[in-house]
Amino acid sequence: MARLRRKSFFGDTRGATAVEFALLAPIFFTLLGAILETSVNYLAAQVLESGVQDTSRLIRTGEAQRRNWTVADYKKDVCGRLFGLFGDCSDMYVSVRQIDTFQSADYEVPLDRDCKSNCKWSKSDEWQPGVASGVVMIQVYYRYPSILQTPLADNRLGDGRLLMGAATVFRNEPF
Incomplete structure:
Protein backbone atom coordinates (compact mmCIF):
# COMPACT_ATOMS: atom_id res chain seq x y z
CA MET A 1 0.00 0.00 0.00
CA ALA A 2 2.76 2.45 0.91
CA ARG A 3 4.53 1.47 -2.27
CA LEU A 4 1.50 2.46 -4.36
CA ILE A 35 17.97 45.63 -16.96
CA LEU A 36 15.38 48.30 -16.14
CA GLU A 37 17.59 50.02 -13.57
CA THR A 38 20.55 50.02 -15.94
CA SER A 39 18.35 51.57 -18.62
CA VAL A 40 17.08 54.29 -16.29
CA ASN A 41 20.62 55.01 -15.05
CA TYR A 42 21.91 55.29 -18.62
CA LEU A 43 19.03 57.60 -19.55
CA ALA A 44 19.65 59.75 -16.47
CA ALA A 45 23.37 60.01 -17.27
CA GLN A 46 22.60 61.07 -20.85
CA VAL A 47 20.04 63.64 -19.68
CA LEU A 48 22.56 65.04 -17.17
CA GLU A 49 25.20 65.30 -19.90
CA SER A 50 22.76 67.05 -22.23
CA GLY A 51 21.62 69.47 -19.51
CA VAL A 52 25.20 70.40 -18.69
CA GLN A 53 26.08 70.92 -22.37
CA ASP A 54 23.00 73.07 -23.01
CA THR A 55 23.43 75.24 -19.92
CA SER A 56 27.18 75.58 -20.53
CA ARG A 57 26.36 77.18 -23.86
CA LEU A 58 25.11 80.20 -21.89
CA ILE A 59 28.56 80.56 -20.32
CA ARG A 60 30.34 80.02 -23.65
CA THR A 61 28.36 82.82 -25.30
CA GLY A 62 28.74 85.20 -22.34
CA GLU A 63 25.03 85.21 -21.54
CA ALA A 64 25.56 83.89 -17.99
CA GLN A 65 28.19 86.56 -17.35
CA ARG A 66 25.86 89.33 -18.64
CA ARG A 67 23.10 88.08 -16.33
CA ASN A 68 25.53 87.94 -13.37
CA TRP A 69 24.76 84.29 -12.73
CA THR A 70 25.88 82.49 -9.61
CA VAL A 71 26.47 78.77 -9.14
CA ALA A 72 22.89 78.55 -7.83
CA ASP A 73 21.57 80.00 -11.10
CA TYR A 74 23.62 77.48 -13.07
CA LYS A 75 22.31 74.60 -10.96
CA LYS A 76 18.74 75.83 -11.36
CA ASP A 77 19.08 75.97 -15.13
CA VAL A 78 20.65 72.50 -15.33
CA CYS A 79 17.91 71.12 -13.06
CA GLY A 80 15.26 72.62 -15.31
CA ARG A 81 16.63 70.51 -18.16
CA LEU A 82 16.63 67.15 -16.33
CA PHE A 83 12.97 66.24 -16.99
CA GLY A 84 12.29 65.15 -13.42
CA LEU A 85 14.75 62.24 -13.53
CA PHE A 86 16.75 63.80 -10.70
CA GLY A 87 14.97 64.50 -7.46
CA ASP A 88 16.63 67.10 -5.29
CA CYS A 89 19.14 69.21 -7.19
CA SER A 90 20.70 70.36 -3.95
CA ASP A 91 22.51 67.01 -4.10
CA MET A 92 24.45 68.27 -7.12
CA TYR A 93 28.06 69.45 -7.14
CA VAL A 94 29.10 72.07 -9.71
CA SER A 95 32.58 73.30 -10.55
CA VAL A 96 32.88 76.04 -13.17
CA ARG A 97 36.39 77.43 -13.43
CA GLN A 98 38.65 79.11 -15.91
CA ILE A 99 41.84 77.22 -16.70
CA ASP A 100 44.97 78.28 -18.58
CA THR A 101 44.92 75.86 -21.53
CA PHE A 102 43.05 72.82 -22.76
CA GLN A 103 46.05 70.70 -21.79
CA SER A 104 45.77 71.82 -18.17
CA ALA A 105 42.24 70.43 -17.87
CA ASP A 106 42.27 67.95 -15.03
CA TYR A 107 39.46 66.64 -12.93
CA GLU A 108 39.15 65.46 -9.38
CA VAL A 109 36.04 63.80 -8.03
CA PRO A 110 34.93 65.95 -5.07
CA LEU A 111 33.99 62.96 -2.95
CA ASP A 112 35.68 60.34 -0.85
CA ARG A 113 35.05 57.20 -2.92
CA ASP A 114 35.73 55.00 0.12
CA CYS A 115 32.97 56.46 2.29
CA LYS A 116 30.66 53.85 3.78
CA SER A 117 27.50 55.85 4.49
CA ASN A 118 26.08 59.32 3.93
CA CYS A 119 28.78 60.36 1.47
CA LYS A 120 29.26 64.15 1.46
CA TRP A 121 31.02 66.39 -1.06
CA SER A 122 34.63 67.03 -0.03
CA LYS A 123 34.78 70.37 -1.88
CA SER A 124 32.37 73.27 -2.15
CA ASP A 125 30.94 74.46 -5.46
CA GLU A 126 33.12 76.71 -7.63
CA TRP A 127 32.00 79.54 -9.90
CA GLN A 128 34.50 81.23 -12.24
CA PRO A 129 32.78 81.43 -15.65
CA GLY A 130 35.76 83.09 -17.24
CA VAL A 131 36.26 85.99 -19.56
CA ALA A 132 35.97 86.38 -23.32
CA SER A 133 38.12 83.82 -25.18
CA GLY A 134 39.08 82.13 -21.89
CA VAL A 135 39.18 78.36 -21.52
CA VAL A 136 36.55 77.09 -19.10
CA MET A 137 36.15 73.66 -17.53
CA ILE A 138 32.80 72.59 -16.10
CA GLN A 139 32.20 69.53 -13.96
CA VAL A 140 28.84 68.46 -12.58
CA TYR A 141 28.38 65.48 -10.27
CA TYR A 142 25.23 64.01 -8.82
CA ARG A 143 24.69 61.21 -6.30
CA TYR A 144 21.90 59.30 -8.00
CA PRO A 145 19.65 57.03 -5.93
CA SER A 146 19.76 53.35 -6.77
CA ILE A 147 17.06 50.75 -6.19
CA LEU A 148 19.00 47.54 -6.73
CA GLN A 149 22.22 47.29 -4.79
CA THR A 150 24.23 45.34 -7.35
CA PRO A 151 27.94 45.30 -6.53
CA LEU A 152 28.88 45.31 -10.23
CA ALA A 153 28.71 49.07 -10.77
CA ASP A 154 32.13 50.67 -10.36
CA ASN A 155 30.58 54.11 -9.81
CA ARG A 156 28.59 52.95 -6.76
CA LEU A 157 29.25 54.79 -3.52
CA GLY A 158 29.38 53.18 -0.11
CA ASP A 159 25.90 54.42 0.73
CA GLY A 160 24.41 52.64 -2.32
CA ARG A 161 23.97 55.67 -4.58
CA LEU A 162 25.56 56.00 -8.00
CA LEU A 163 27.97 58.81 -8.79
CA MET A 164 27.02 60.39 -12.11
CA GLY A 165 29.12 63.06 -13.70
CA ALA A 166 29.25 65.27 -16.76
CA ALA A 167 32.07 67.54 -17.84
CA THR A 168 32.93 69.87 -20.68
CA VAL A 169 35.89 72.05 -21.59
CA PHE A 170 35.56 74.88 -24.10
CA ARG A 171 36.86 78.27 -25.11
CA ASN A 172 34.48 81.16 -24.47
CA GLU A 173 33.43 83.11 -27.50
CA PRO A 174 34.81 86.64 -27.83
CA PHE A 175 31.72 88.29 -26.34
Missing part, protein backbone atom coordinates in the same frame (compact mmCIF):
# COMPACT_ATOMS: atom_id res chain seq x y z
CA ARG A 5 1.25 5.85 -2.68
CA ARG A 6 4.94 6.57 -3.25
CA LYS A 7 4.67 5.54 -6.90
CA SER A 8 1.62 7.70 -7.46
CA PHE A 9 3.26 10.64 -5.65
CA PHE A 10 6.35 10.61 -7.90
CA GLY A 11 4.26 10.09 -11.01
CA ASP A 12 1.93 12.99 -10.26
CA THR A 13 2.85 16.01 -12.46
CA ARG A 14 0.12 18.36 -11.31
CA GLY A 15 1.67 21.58 -10.03
CA ALA A 16 5.00 21.04 -11.77
CA THR A 17 4.64 24.33 -13.65
CA ALA A 18 4.02 26.21 -10.40
CA VAL A 19 7.11 24.67 -8.82
CA GLU A 20 9.25 25.49 -11.87
CA PHE A 21 7.92 29.05 -11.86
CA ALA A 22 8.70 29.39 -8.15
CA LEU A 23 12.27 28.29 -8.82
CA LEU A 24 12.88 30.53 -11.85
CA ALA A 25 10.78 33.62 -11.06
CA PRO A 26 13.23 35.26 -8.62
CA ILE A 27 16.05 34.94 -11.11
CA PHE A 28 13.90 36.27 -13.95
CA PHE A 29 12.54 39.25 -12.00
CA THR A 30 15.99 40.13 -10.63
CA LEU A 31 17.41 40.11 -14.14
CA LEU A 32 14.47 42.16 -15.42
CA GLY A 33 14.92 44.68 -12.59
CA ALA A 34 18.65 44.97 -13.28
